Amino acid sequence: MPSMLEVSDLEHTYTGQQEHTAIGGVTFDVRAGQLTCIVGPSGCGKSTLLRCLASLIRPSGGEVRMHGEPVRGVPEDLAVVFQDYGRSLFPWMSVRGNVEFPLRSGNVPKERRRERVRQTLEWVGLSGAERKYPWQLSGGMQQRVAIARALACRPALLLMDEPFASVDAQTRFELEDLLLRVRAEQDTTILLVTHDIDESVYLGDRVLVLSETPATVVADLPVDLGNERDQIGTRESETFVHLRGEIARMLRGGGGHERPGGTGTTARDTGSETESTSEDERADAEPESLQVEQGSPAREAAE
Numbered sequence: 001m002p003s004m005l006e007v008s009d010l011e012h013t014y015t016g017q018q019e020h021t022a023i024g025g026v027t028f029d030v031r032a033g034q035l036t037c038i039v040g041p042s043g044c045g046k047s048t049l050l051r052c053l054a055s056l057i058r059p060s061g062g063e064v065r066m067h068g069e070p071v072r073g074v075p076e077d078l079a080v081v082f083q084d085y086g087r088s089l090f091p092w093m094s095v096r097g098n099v100e101f102p103l104r105s106g107n108v109p110k111e112r113r114r115e116r117v118r119q120t121l122e123w124v125g126l127s128g129a130e131r132k133y134p135w136q137l138s139g140g141m142q143q144r145v146a147i148a149r150a151l152a153c154r155p156a157l158l159l160m161d162e163p164f165a166s167v168d169a170q171t172r173f174e175l176e177d178l179l180l181r182v183r184a185e186q187d188t189t190i191l192l193v194t195h196d197i198d199e200s201v202y203l204g205d206r207v208l209v210l211s212e213t214p215a216t217v218v219a220d221l222p223v224d225l226g227n228e229r230d231q232i233g234t235r236e237s238e239t240f241v242h243l244r245g246e247i248a249r250m251l252r253g254g255g256g257h258e259r260p261g262g263t264g265t266t267a268r269d270t271g272s273e274t275e276s277t278s279e280d281e282r283a284d285a286e287p288e289s290l291q292v293e294q295g296s297p298a299r300e301a302a303e
């Protein structure tokens with residue numbers, strides 16, 4: 001199957017007084033319909049990478065191709081969901097107004113817009129909330145609105161930057177399952193940045209692990225958990241526990257710039273890259289918390 005997104009040697013250096021190279025040559029492909037999670041040490045360049053892919057900032061080097069064509073400017077069939085739903089929704093607009101907003105610039109007739117909004121709100125479990133305002137909703141409901149707004153355009157590619165980081169654990173689980181459901185129904189291609197290793201394994205078809213800044217891809221791990229995932233059973237499975245340990249070990253080690261195993265393979269070679277790990281190594285790697293936190297060795301190495 002052809003790649004829907006090809007990222008080749010992407011680089012970005014912030015210039016000015018605070019000159020900093022955030023991305024140092026990132027290469028990977030994404031197949032249509034794939035859900036790719038991206039993890040990496042704090043401050044390594046994950047958000048910068050997503051912003052470059054969305055053309056919100058112009059990369060200093062390399063190339064991004066979507067549907068085989070070089071990306072120049074924000075692609076029409078791309079949507080982005082940020083962590084901070086509070087700032088991304090328009091507080092003076094109803095839920096319906098917020099979700100309908102991006103459709104207005106797309107010449108979609110009013111009747112079809114309304115039907116699209118109704119259907120999209122149904123997907124995200126917000127039927128009946130059309131006339132409410134964002135400030136009348138819980139944080140989790142507001143993020144559902146933000147997701148609905150992104151999905152209303154039926155994007156071919158959905159970029160999500162820490163979309164569930166600001167909600168409580170229970171809501172996070174619900175939103176993760178919502179994303180899996182929507183993705184299964186819509187076949188949307190999704191790239192999701194997260195600090196949460198468990199979340200990356202639970203949601204992903206694959207996990208890209210980035211190095212400390214400037215970010216490069218240090219591992220591209222297929223997640224062999226099938227399409228039916230369950231918040232309790234999946235997280236208890238041997239495959240899940242193995243992968244979370246493997247990723248945690250890479251990140252606790254600082255996410256060095258050499259690919260583990262030293263094969264030098266790029267993320268173009270997806271599907272067969274999980275390295276074998278002995279039971280003893282897995283036990284050693286079992287961390288107390290699998291968040292990449294401020295103050296972790298990887299974080300310190302990045303600073």
Ligand SMILES: Nc1ncnc2c1ncn2[C@@H]1O[C@H](COP(=O)(O)OP(=O)(O)OP(=O)(O)O)[C@@H](O)[C@H]1O
Nearest residue numbers: 014018020022041042043044045046047048049213
């Ligand atoms: N406008 C800017 N000018 C200079 N440096 C910047 C700018 N924005 C980000 N940086 C630096 O680039 C690096 C990558 O930042 P970025 O926000 O992409 O990382 P991140 O991995 O998303 O961070 P986090 O894990 O905290 O969400 C950081 O060291 C950051 O300080």
